[in-house]
Amino acid sequence: MANWIIVVDDDVSTLKLAGHFLSKAGFRVTALQSGRLALDYVKEHGVPDLFLLDINMPDLDGFHTLDLLKKEMEPGKEVPVAFLTAEERNDQEARGLESGAMDYIRKPFSPEVLVSRVKKILDVQSQMNKIVKTAETDPLTGCLNKAAAEATMTRLCLQETGFLCVLDLDGFKSVNDVFGHDVGDRILVMFAKIIANNLEYPSESGRIGGDEFIVFLRNQKRSEDLSRFSQKINEEYIAGAKLILGDRLNFSIGVSIGAVFVPTYGRDYAELFHLADQSLYIVKRNGKHGCRLYSTSEGQQNQNNKEMDLETITAILEERIEAPSAMWMGREVFGSIYKYMVRYINRYHNCAYRALLTVKAGPELDDARRAEIIVAFKSTIRNSLRNSDVMMECGEHQLFLLLPEVTEYNIEKVINRLMDKWNKSELAAEVTVTTEYAPVHPTTKSPDGKDGNELVVVVDDNPASLKLAEHFLTEQDLDVVTLDSGEKLLELVKERTPNLILLDLIMPDMDGIETFRKLKREMAGKVPPVIILTAVSRPEAESQCLRMGAVDFIQKPFSPEILVLRVQHVLELARLQKNLTEALANKTKEEE
Known part of the structure; x- marks a missing residue:
């Protein structure tokens, strides 16, 4: 145009x-x-x-x-x-x-x-x-990010009349847990559009947390106006969620809104946000899916009754879990988290890696273009990390990453995945990115029986199955390696001994049975426990695998709970067997 x-x-x-x-x-x-x-x-x-x-x-x-x-x-x-x-x-x-x-x-x-x-x-x-x-801009929803939203709301609170509203999605954690973060992202994008369509000025809304938003309703004065806004937002949100989730939605969702009228309680944004947030707490405690306008009597009531039970506080905190991306911290907060992580690793024999990513631009790029690329790079890296990772800016062109539960065996895979995400951007060709990394704790050791997390290898030619298994098993403090063929498994066991192998039955070139047979030959009878994954019922194949030594079968598509329980059960039995074997060996040695 x-x-x-x-x-x-x-x-x-x-x-x-x-x-x-x-x-x-x-x-x-x-x-x-x-x-x-x-x-x-x-x-x-x-x-x-x-x-x-x-x-x-x-x-x-x-x-x-x-x-x-x-x-x-x-x-x-x-x-x-x-x-x-x-x-x-x-x-x-x-x-x-x-x-x-x-x-x-x-x-x-x-x-x-x-x-x-x-x-x-x-x-x-x-x-x-x-x-x-x-x-x-918040890269996911397209509305203002937290910093920009706070700046905008500060100006509006100083200049305009209306409601400052804090909105929180009820049940959003369940959406992520049940349907996954990709579906959760679609829900957030849908909700951001609903907000924009219901505001006179769509730019006067922002995302300030994982599932928490803030808006300013200009020239609204009556509580009925707020109730009407809340009802419309809830109706459209529930309808939109049903379109995305369909019949799979079997739990309650909605939107809770806490609001304060500006300028009745002043024009300081920080104080007004605090008051609106108080009203939001009351909505969350009293059934959710509604709105509440702050009043002085309500504030006094809160002062006189500050105590909440453990479950109430936990429920409110869980509703406010951040988006599925890395935490982006300033130096002071990052330093505290880093110190805590080191203590945690020392105490519980855990592991983590630190990484430094540096963007280098040539002299041909002007300042504006370089700034645009660096902003895009930081956003890409943040959204490619897990929500358990922590990120800090070191000057304009460097990022320092803290990566919990990453070991020497998967750090390279993690870094390569981040770079692959960035290299898909059209901007990547204009700069060079260098990476360096090292363990946070130097005593992180191999999972091959030396004070490390247990290593689980998942072999499947279906990327979706690999991704799901990796996600749910990693949450159980396991080191997870995913492979898409039997050939790659045979190469891996030459260097490392897994604690458990999950092996797909039907794969091209080399199927699960042939892989299992070659695995036994390669490892000279010292094969770790093997669980067979299968999407079809084949009694003869199941019988053959059991005769070969498979310890269990898991039907695909598998539920997260079943997968985790069966893996934990097999690993527990393997640990028990190992302990008994060692105890028997020690006893035999003593008797000699």
């Missing part, structure tokens, strides 16, 4: 020339003869990509017109303006630039200069818009 330019000048010949040259260059042009006409026009038709404003006009000059145009703009948005002038006055130019103009174009102008200046302005504006949007 062609860029739209409004030219405002009281000189008809200037309007005709500018309109002709710019239209010929592919721009859409609207020509107006006064600032007053421009104000009336944008009220009805909206704001263009660029204004070209003459400074010296009767009634309203260019400066006054610009001031009035700003008042018509959506709050927080810039007015893209270049001034036209036949005079060479430094004071005028300084005043124009201070008021926000992007350029000055001298009259009479040549076609080439006019068009090239306009293209340059629009190009710069486009790049700036992208950078600002990336910096302020």
Whole structure:
């Protein structure tokens, strides 16, 4: 779509020339003869990509017109303006630039200069818009991120009248637990669209936590207005969730809203947020799926009755679990988490890795482009990490990562996965990323019987099965390696001895039975426990595998609970058998 330019000048010949040259260059042009006409026009038709404003006009000059145009703009948005002038006055130019103009174009102008200046302005504006949007936008939902939302709400609380509302999705943790984070992300995106569609200014909403949002309802004063908003949001959210989840939705979901009226309780955003949050707590405790407007009596009641039972506090905290991405911390908080992680590792013989990612840009990239790429890189890495990982910025171009439950056996896989995600971006080719990593605790050892997590290898040609198994087994403090063929398993056991193997029965090239047979030959009878995975019922194959030594069968698609229970059971039996064998060996040695 062609860029739209409004030219405002009281000189008809200037309007005709500018309109002709710019239209010929592919721009859409609207020509107006006064600032007053421009104000009336944008009220009805909206704001263009660029204004070209003459400074010296009767009634309203260019400066006054610009001031009035700003008042018509959506709050927080810039007015893209270049001034036209036949005079060479430094004071005028300084005043124009201070008021926000992007350029000055001298009259009479040549076609080439006019068009090239306009293209340059629009190009710069486009790049700036992208950078600002990336910096302020939550990458998943498209609404404001936490920092941008807080800045926007601070301004609105100072300037406007209405409700500051904190919204929390009831039952969202269950959505993630039952349907997975990908489905949970779809729910969040759907809800963000519902909020935007129900606000006069969609940009006045933001995501401030995993499933927590904040909005400002301008010019709303009555509690009935808040109730109507809450009812509509809940109805649309539940309907949207049913479209995504279908008949699988068998638990209660909804939206809880806590609100405070601005400016009755002041205009300080931090204090107002605290009051709205108090109201949200009450909604969550009293059945959820509704709204509550803060009142002084309610605040006094909260002061007199601060105690909550363990289950209530836990339920509220679980509702506010962050999104499934890494925690992005400042240096002070990150330092505390790092110290805690080191203590935890020392106490419980656990493991973690630290990694440093550095973005290096060549001299050919200008500052704006480099900033755009670095913002995109940080966002990609954060969204590619687990929600148990922690991330800290080290200057503009470096990220320090803390990766719990990562060992020397899978750190390279983790780093490669992060880089694969980034390399899919079109921006990746413009910079170089270097990586370095090391264990947080130097005593992390092999799972081959030396004070480490037990190693479980899952072999399946179905990527979805591998992903599910890895996700649920990793949560059980197990080191998990996923392989897509029997050949790769045979290569792995030459270097490492798993504690347990989950082996798919039907695979191309080498099926589960053949893999099992070669595994026994390769490991000279010292095969770890093997569980067979199968999506079809084949009694003869099951019988053959059991005769070969398989310890269990798991039917696909498997439920997380069944998978975890059976794996834990087999590992527990293996540990018991190992302990008994060692005890018997020691006893025999003592008797000798």
